[in-house]
Amino acid sequence: MSEEILRIEGLRVYFYTYAGVVKAIEGVDLSIRRGECFGLVGETGCGKSVTMRAVVRLIPPPGRIVSGKIYFEGVNVLELPESEIRKIRGRKIGFIVQEPMSALDPLYRVGYQAGEPLLVHKLIRDKKEMWRRVISLFKTVSIPEPAKRVRNYPHELSGGMKQRVVIATALSCNPDLIIADEPTTNVDVTIQAQILDLLRDLRNKYGTTLILVTHNLGIVAEMCDRVAVMYAGQIVELAKVHDIFKEPLHPYTKGLLEAVPVITKSREVRLKPIPGTIPNLINPPSGCRFHPRCAHAKAICMKERPPLTEVKPDHFAACWLYTKR
Amino acid sequence: MLRAIKERYKRWRFRNAAKIEEYKLMFYAFRRSPLSVAGSVMVGVFIILGVFGPWILSGIQGTIMFLHSHGLVHAVPSFNAFDWSSEVLEPPSWRHWFGTDDYGRDIFARSMLGIQVSLIYSLVVLVAGIPIGIVLGLIAGYYGGAVDEIISRITDMFLAFPALVLAMAISASLGAGLKSAMIALIAVWWPGYVRLIRGQVLSVKENLYVEAARAVGMGDLSIIIKHILPNVISPLIIYATLDVAGVVLTGANLSFLGLGAQPPTPELGRIVFDGLDYLPEKWWYSLIPGFILFLFALGFNLLGDGLRDVLDPRFRRRLEFEMRGERGE
Numbered sequence: 001m002s003e004e005i006l007r008i009e010g011l012r013v014y015f016y017t018y019a020g021v022v023k024a025i026e027g028v029d030l031s032i033r034r035g036e037c038f039g040l041v042g043e044t045g046c047g048k049s050v051t052m053r054a055v056v057r058l059i060p061p062p063g064r065i066v067s068g069k070i071y072f073e074g075v076n077v078l079e080l081p082e083s084e085i086r087k088i089r090g091r092k093i094g095f096i097v098q099e100p101m102s103a104l105d106p107l108y109r110v111g112y113q114a115g116e117p118l119l120v121h122k123l124i125r126d127k128k129e130m131w132r133r134v135i136s137l138f139k140t141v142s143i144p145e146p147a148k149r150v151r152n153y154p155h156e157l158s159g160g161m162k163q164r165v166v167i168a169t170a171l172s173c174n175p176d177l178i179i180a181d182e183p184t185t186n187v188d189v190t191i192q193a194q195i196l197d198l199l200r201d202l203r204n205k206y207g208t209t210l211i212l213v214t215h216n217l218g219i220v221a222e223m224c225d226r227v228a229v230m231y232a233g234q235i236v237e238l239a240k241v242h243d244i245f246k247e248p249l250h251p252y253t254k255g256l257l258e259a260v261p262v263i264t265k266s267r268e269v270r271l272k273p274i275p276g277t278i279p280n281l282i283n284p285p286s287g288c289r290f291h292p293r294c295a296h297a298k299a300i301c302m303k304e305r306p307p308l309t310e311v312k313p314d315h316f317a318a319c320w321l322y323t324k325r
Numbered sequence: 326m327l328r329a330i331k332e333r334y335k336r337w338r339f340r341n342a343a344k345i346e347e348y349k350l351m352f353y354a355f356r357r358s359p360l361s362v363a364g365s366v367m368v369g370v371f372i373i374l375g376v377f378g379p380w381i382l383s384g385i386q387g388t389i390m391f392l393h394s395h396g397l398v399h400a401v402p403s404f405n406a407f408d409w410s411s412e413v414l415e416p417p418s419w420r421h422w423f424g425t426d427d428y429g430r431d432i433f434a435r436s437m438l439g440i441q442v443s444l445i446y447s448l449v450v451l452v453a454g455i456p457i458g459i460v461l462g463l464i465a466g467y468y469g470g471a472v473d474e475i476i477s478r479i480t481d482m483f484l485a486f487p488a489l490v491l492a493m494a495i496s497a498s499l500g501a502g503l504k505s506a507m508i509a510l511i512a513v514w515w516p517g518y519v520r521l522i523r524g525q526v527l528s529v530k531e532n533l534y535v536e537a538a539r540a541v542g543m544g545d546l547s548i549i550i551k552h553i554l555p556n557v558i559s560p561l562i563i564y565a566t567l568d569v570a571g572v573v574l575t576g577a578n579l580s581f582l583g584l585g586a587q588p589p590t591p592e593l594g595r596i597v598f599d600g601l602d603y604l605p606e607k608w609w610y611s612l613i614p615g616f617i618l619f620l621f622a623l624g625f626n627l628l629g630d631g632l633r634d635v636l637d638p639r640f641r642r643r644l645e646f647e648m649r650g651e652r653g654e
Contacts (some may be wrong), residue, residue: 056540058536058539058540060536061469061470086542086543086544087542088542089539089540089541089542090540090541090542090543091542095537095540095541097533097536097537097540098533099533102532102533102534103533103534103536103537104534104537105532105534105538105552105556106556107555107556113534116538116541116543117541117542120541120542120543120547121542156343166537169537169541172541
């Protein structure tokens with residue numbers, strides 16, 4: 001639990017839109033250890049997905065990585081030529097995309113699509129071997145009757161099955177790192193539970209590193225070892241799962257946790273929303289990006305960005321409440 | 326033995342039930358409109374006439390001559406398509422089915438042979454024009470940005486001219502003739518396909534499966550060929566079928582204006598043009614070939630309309646219920 005597989009340093013991603021430059025990611029530092037399950041949480045549009053896409057250099061235009069370094073297994077991904085990064089995508093880093101419903105090409109059999117990474121990276125000799133591998137893959141992701149299912153087309157499968165196919169695709173080359181970008185949106189809770197179980201099993205079996213991008217704190221609590229909380233393109237808190245839920249430090253994390261409905265609480269206890277809305281990232285608030293919505297905002301919060309500091313052992317927060325000037 | 330085959334057939338039917346149903350539905354979608362069936366029959370007939378025209382003519386003549394030698398028919402028609410004769414401007418009769426032109430040539434024979442030229446026009450555009458459109462459209466749509474700007478603006482320049490005027494200009498500057506007419510048609514016809522394909526690609530490439538393909542490490546070229554092209558092809562087929570009529574008419578127009586196939590090559594548009602001088606009285610000279618041209622264009626249009634119904638999955642779903650209702654299920 002010490003070797004690091006992925007390190008992101010000072011990542012900046014800007015989107016050059018007609019309305020202006022959207023500073024989507026502004027200085028993100030992360031370090032992911034081999035074999036762990038890392039959760040990345042935050043509101044919609046806070047830059048979770050963009051950060052992860054930067055890792056495989058799949059930022060959709062007009063987005064651009066402005067600065068920063070991303071080391072994957074010691075190699076700076078951002079300096080690699082396109083042909084080299086393609087050898088990493090799918091082979092070393094499996095990407096489970098959002099929305100399984102549209103992640104499969106309607107014109108090809110699901111088995112073929114799950115085996116496509118194998119073909120692309122030339123890990124197999126012929127098509128026959130591909131189908132054999134795909135059938136065993138489908139078995140691993142517990143698709144019933146894999147030998148028949150591989151011959152189905154996407155429209156013949158249910159959402160949960162399609163999600164499994166997408167996971168199988170990500171797993172096909174035995175990657176060292178799997179990035180799951182909201183793997184359970186658009187599927188109902190029972191399937192969500194099955195898919196999370198599946199991911200956990202796979203992780204136990206192969207020891208793959210898993211990065212889980214989600215806005216669902218329940219999933220994070222269930223699955224992850226460590227969590228980073230993102231707000232408006234910055235990491236505001238980073239800690240072990242237990243610590244974050246037990247004693248959140250950053251006011252934003254506290255707010256998030258208070259906004260989660262708890263089934264055992266009586267109905268009279270109202271959920272507390274965080275006042276205000278996510279800032280416009282074309283003109284982000286000065287200093288700490290959370291200060292306009294923060295109850296503890298001080299003068300310094302408006303002026304300077306708080307650094308991410310280790311407040312307790314292995315528990316980082318970016319907030320002036322814990323950092324002395 | 327027979328039972329075993331029957332058993333296997335049953336199992337095969339069961340396994341492929343969905344596929345069979347789908348093909349049935351396609352067939353139903355096509356059959357339910359008599360117009361599209363008529364269109365496909367017409368297209369079929371014209372293709373056969375175009376490809377085998379000369380042989381069909383001599384075949385007909387041979388048959389009639391055989392009948393004549395047995396005394397079953399009183400006269401043999403003349404299918405003289407090229408040679409001058411004294412039978413000038415005769416009205417349709419048994420000897421000259423569609424009448425004769427001002428050189429005494431048989432208009433029926435000339436029309437049959439003229440279909441070939443029309444088919445060549447459409448084939449040339451299908452084989453040479455559309456691929457250019459596909460390639461440029463894919464590149465422009467997929468890469469976007471400056472590449473797209475350049476390709477699209479050039480396309481716009483071509484589209485800014487009326488097709489016929491541009492085709493005339495090009496074929497006139499190359500010198501009248503079948504070859505330059507074909508080059509002109511290709512030059513005029515690809516831009517429409519660039520537009521069509523580019524638009525389709527723009528919508529298809531936003532699909533998540535394209536991004537998923539990128540995330541597994543596929544290169545641009547294989548993504549374009551494997552995941553984008555197959556998904557844009559179906560509107561292309563419909564558009565191309567509907568377009569054949571336009572190509573043929575423009576080609577005929579070129580000939581009509583004296584820029585296409587040169588005499589004595591029989592070409593429908595050219596025959597119509599030559600017959601204009603004699604129009605009110607000797608109506609068969611230009612009206613009958615004109616009518617054939619009209620049927621040719623109509624056939625392709627009807628077929629294209631039918632194909633649109635067959636290839637549109639949404640429309641097919643709607644038909645599914647209709648078909649069930651008709652069968653009383």
